[in-house]
Amino acid sequence: MEQHRIDQTTRSTSADLVEELLKGSQQAAARLISLVEDRDPRSLGYLQRLSPYTGRAYVIGVTGPPGTGKSTLVDAMTRILRREGKRVGIIAVDPTSPFSGGAILADRIRMQDHSTDEGVFIRSMATRGSLGGLAPATGDAVAILDAMGYDPIFVETVGAGQVEVDIVRTSDSVIVVTVPGLGDYIQTLKAGIMEIGEIFVVNKADHGDAERTTAEIKAMLELAGRQEGWNPPVVKTVALNGSGVEEVLSAVWAHRAYQETNGLLVERRRRRRKEEILRILEEKVRERIHRSTVSTGQLDELAERTLQGELDPYSAADLLYKALFLPGS
Amino acid sequence: MEQHRIDQTTRSTSADLVEELLKGSQQAAARLISLVEDRDPRSLGYLQRLSPYTGRAYVIGVTGPPGTGKSTLVDAMTRILRREGKRVGIIAVDPTSPFSGGAILADRIRMQDHSTDEGVFIRSMATRGSLGGLAPATGDAVAILDAMGYDPIFVETVGAGQVEVDIVRTSDSVIVVTVPGLGDYIQTLKAGIMEIGEIFVVNKADHGDAERTTAEIKAMLELAGRQEGWNPPVVKTVALNGSGVEEVLSAVWAHRAYQETNGLLVERRRRRRKEEILRILEEKVRERIHRSTVSTGQLDELAERTLQGELDPYSAADLLYKALFLPGS
Numbered sequence: 219m220e221q222h223r224i225d226q227t228t229r230s231t232s233a234d235l236v237e238e239l240l241k242g243s244q245q246a247a248a249r250l251i252s253l254v255e256d257r258d259p260r261s262l263g264y265l266q267r268l269s270p271y272t273g274r275a276y277v278i279g280v281t282g283p284p285g286t287g288k289s290t291l292v293d294a295m296t297r298i299l300r301r302e303g304k305r306v307g308i309i310a311v312d313p314t315s316p317f318s319g320g321a322i323l324a325d326r327i328r329m330q331d332h333s334t335d336e337g338v339f340i341r342s343m344a345t346r347g348s349l350g351g352l353a354p355a356t357g358d359a360v361a362i363l364d365a366m367g368y369d370p371i372f373v374e375t376v377g378a379g380q381v382e383v384d385i386v387r388t389s390d391s392v393i394v395v396t397v398p399g400l401g402d403y404i405q406t407l408k409a410g411i412m413e414i415g416e417i418f419v420v421n422k423a424d425h426g427d428a429e430r431t432t433a434e435i436k437a438m439l440e441l442a443g444r445q446e447g448w449n450p451p452v453v454k455t456v457a458l459n460g461s462g463v464e465e466v467l468s469a470v471w472a473h474r475a476y477q478e479t480n481g482l483l484v485e486r487r488r489r490r491r492k493e494e495i496l497r498i499l500e501e502k503v504r505e506r507i508h509r510s511t512v513s514t515g516q517l518d519e520l521a522e523r524t525l526q527g528e529l530d531p532y533s534a535a536d537l538l539y540k541a542l543f544l545p546g547s
Numbered sequence: 548m549e550q551h552r553i554d555q556t557t558r559s560t561s562a563d564l565v566e567e568l569l570k571g572s573q574q575a576a577a578r579l580i581s582l583v584e585d586r587d588p589r590s591l592g593y594l595q596r597l598s599p600y601t602g603r604a605y606v607i608g609v610t611g612p613p614g615t616g617k618s619t620l621v622d623a624m625t626r627i628l629r630r631e632g633k634r635v636g637i638i639a640v641d642p643t644s645p646f647s648g649g650a651i652l653a654d655r656i657r658m659q660d661h662s663t664d665e666g667v668f669i670r671s672m673a674t675r676g677s678l679g680g681l682a683p684a685t686g687d688a689v690a691i692l693d694a695m696g697y698d699p700i701f702v703e704t705v706g707a708g709q710v711e712v713d714i715v716r717t718s719d720s721v722i723v724v725t726v727p728g729l730g731d732y733i734q735t736l737k738a739g740i741m742e743i744g745e746i747f748v749v750n751k752a753d754h755g756d757a758e759r760t761t762a763e764i765k766a767m768l769e770l771a772g773r774q775e776g777w778n779p780p781v782v783k784t785v786a787l788n789g790s791g792v793e794e795v796l797s798a799v800w801a802h803r804a805y806q807e808t809n810g811l812l813v814e815r816r817r818r819r820r821k822e823e824i825l826r827i828l829e830e831k832v833r834e835r836i837h838r839s840t841v842s843t844g845q846l847d848e849l850a851e852r853t854l855q856g857e858l859d860p861y862s863a864a865d866l867l868y869k870a871l872f873l874p875g876s
Contacts, residue, residue: 262861269853269859269861270856484854488850488854491854492850495849495850495860495864495867496846498860498861498863499836499840499868499871502868506872507825507828507832511828517824517825520824524820525820530595530598531598531823531827532594532595532598533595535824535825535828536831539828539832542828542832543835543872
């Protein structure tokens with residue numbers, strides 16, 4: 219299998235992007251992910267062609283407050299999975315950075331560790347445009363790595379807000395990483411993260427009172443009535459030296475088996491697929507709205523009338539809505 | 548004018564919410580903003596009725612990295628504006644907090660300062676649902692305070708990511724707050740914030756090398772070619788003791804005069820109005836999509852077919868799109 223370099227030649231024959239990608243070209247994957255981040259219209263056709271090859275990878279979401287060592291934990295899990303012969307995808311999302319400079323730098327630093335390893339693909343995602351596009355772009359990046367045969371795929375989010383919660387919700391298992399002493403912080407502010415966790419990790423367990431934090435998380439889970447169904451385990455780790463990392467992976471596979479036995483994984487993926495279809499549909503509709511309102515000057519005219527006080531914005535939207543769906547009326 | 552308490556009686560006569568609000572009831576305003584945050588369908592009718600009373604307030608966006616003293620600066624400006632007899636609205640947005648507990652606490656603490664002052668209205672906004680709704684909800688909250696005659700209205704964002712940039716973009720003047728020593732940080736990571744700033748504040752100027760930070764910001768502005776048109780001033784403040792705060796307000800009014808003279812304010816508000824109409828339209832369309840796909844079971848059926856491998860998600864979205872716009876075909 220021939221390896222292509224990114225040069226003018228391959229750029230111009232972008233019709234073969236999908237083929238290159240299915241042959242395993244990380245450069246082709248990186249290029250398609252960039253198109254996806256830019257919401258380039260060409261990306262839709264490529265993603266459609268990749269679609270039949272997706273749905274195989276197990277997707278593991280990793281989230282938690284900044285500074286808890288999420289990347290170190292993901293790297294430690296990746297080393298173990300590589301020894302087992304698995305090809306690992308890592309997608310790191312940083313919604314707080316509107317520009318990708320920082321993300322790209324982080325990629326380079328992390329890639330050095332695996333730079334000679336074709337079995338690991340690391341990619342950072344940044345909000346190039348609006349934040350609304352980050353969650354779908356992450357989903358598309360997962361699909362691309364999935365089609366290339368990376369399995370499992372980690373989706374790691376750097377922050378701890380609503381966007382991150384939305385993003386890790388698209389995975390098959392969610393690991394929430396914390397550190398000793400962060401208990402109170404999480405308890406008061408980050409309830410959203412606690413609710414979505416299926417495996418809890420107390421990292422840097424060699425510093426501070428890890429036992430107490432573990433007990434606090436368990437108490438919170440009990441209070442939340444989470445003891446029914448899957449009982450989220452709380453694992454103590456020191457990701458830097460690998461301690462406890464095997465146990466985290468075992469917990470992930472146990473969660474997978476639990477979901478497979480109960481039909482929950484199928485249900486979870488069905489829900490995700492529905493959201494994906496709706497998202498593609500909404501994007502198409504948004505394009506149509508743009509064509510029929512912005513390009514025709516109709517929006518300009520109506521906005522002007524609202525600024526003159528002849529019309530309120532809600533009635534203006536109503537008129538556009540009618541023109542969109544009842545063009546004959 | 549009678550003051551109503553929030554009790555079961557006023558809740559049931561919510562038809563008068565708009566009237567109460569226009570009479571100056573802060574309770575009515577708080578209730579309508581809650582409806583707006585929840586994307587409650589009733590809010591649309593209320594906002595439409597308020598629409599004729601909006602468009603008067605000058606909206607001042609305040610953003611910058613965490614810990615730079617944005618709230619303290621806004622409070623200091625508010626005290627000056629109150630002495631001038633102005634009624635001031637303050638909307639504090641924290642996109643990093645998916646739950647409103649923290650925001651509400653912050654409200655209470657800040658309100659103590661102005662609790663006996665009917666001329667100040669402070670409200671925190673949190674992401675109750677998806678993050679995509681926070682920017683529009685903030686715009687609606689501005690409209691509500693505007694209709695009540697608060698002028699100016701501060702929109703203060705706690706974080707420093709893309710959402711915050713989107714939110715402060717909806718204001719008439721944007722103040723970016725930084726502190727001595729943060730120069731490098733801003734230079735590398737927060738370029739998005741630098742691009743939108745129209746007035747720069749180096750707060751806590753009594754700590755660290757404020758002169759150097761001021762010089763760095765000026766150098767960056769020059770590098771960015773920002774010297775054409777409006778030349779963003781850089782003001783040193785110690786918001787805690789009020790030092791320099793008058794100058795910040797003078798800079799805001801100078802920026803306002805500049806925009807009014809050049810027709811830029813009208814242009815800015817026209818663009819904002821267009822975005823607002825499009826946003827209302829997209830919300831209506833999203834409802835229609837929900838009705839015609841989710842409720843009818845069509846989405847379930849198509850998702851199932853994609854999971855069986857009969858169809859890809861892009862073709863499924865295509866079928867839904869056609870059903871939506873070409874129901875006869």
